[in-house]
Amino acid sequence: MTQVVPDITLVRGDITEQHADAIVNAANSSLLGGGGVDGAIHRRGGPEILAECRALRASHYGKGLPTGAAVATTAGRLHAAHVIHTVGPVWSREEDRSALLASCHREALKVADQLGARTVAFPAISTGAYGWPMADAARIAVEAVRDANTHVEEVRFVLFDEEAYRAFAERIRSS
Ligand code: APR
Numbered sequence: 001m002t003q004v005v006p007d008i009t010l011v012r013g014d015i016t017e018q019h020a021d022a023i024v025n026a027a028n029s030s031l032l033g034g035g036g037v038d039g040a041i042h043r044r045g046g047p048e049i050l051a052e053c054r055a056l057r058a059s060h061y062g063k064g065l066p067t068g069a070a071v072a073t074t075a076g077r078l079h080a081a082h083v084i085h086t087v088g089p090v091w092s093r094e095e096d097r098s099a100l101l102a103s104c105h106r107e108a109l110k111v112a113d114q115l116g117a118r119t120v121a122f123p124a125i126s127t128g129a130y131g132w133p134m135a136d137a138a139r140i141a142v143e144a145v146r147d148a149n150t151h152v153e154e155v156r157f158v159l160f161d162e163e164a165y166r167a168f169a170e171r172i173r174s175s
Pocket of ligand 1: 027036123130164
């Protein structure tokens with residue numbers, strides 16, 4: 001199968017309402033839930049997701065999922081086959097962690113390819129609790145998707161508010 005540059009689409013809304021082959025979670029390294037996207041996915045997706053996250057911690061990820069890495073579980077009751085959990089970097093003024101944020105997108109797409117997923121919904125990773133400035137996160141996210149060698153056909157960024165939507169739309173328009 002030829003590799004494609006995914007179509008990038010933008011949606012203003014709640015990622016837990018998306019219909020897609022895979023939904024990406026802005027997780028933390030514990031994989032045991034949290035607030036924001038993480039909280040919404042576990043709340044709407046149900047306990048099976050956490051059960052599989054716990055199994056991952058007990059098997060491959062004893063020390064937790066590293067920042068920039070990605071791993072899949074069931075999507076439970078969400079309108080998707082899989083949730084792909086990834087851990088974004090916390091924004092830092094002193095240290096440039098852009099490569100880790102790009103890695104979240106690249107690794108999530110690699111996992112999507114392993115699953116045969118063709119449509120993948122991403123939130124704006126690291127731009128909430130992890131404090132990453134929205135415009136810079138949009139730049140990194142769109143570039144990482146554009147540079148990815150993947151069989152995924154659609155990458156859908158699901159933006160929760162107007163500021164995020166505008167930042168991603170501006171980035172897509174200007175690049
Ligand atoms: N659908 C889509 N986007 C959402 C939703 C939702 N239901 N809820 C929040 N967002 C947006 C936020 O507005 C923000 O722009 O997702 C972006 C990422 O915010 P967070 O969920 O806070 O994720 P992040 O900044 O990566 O921080 C991860 O927060 O929830 C905890 O367990 C998580 O410790 C981890 C940390």
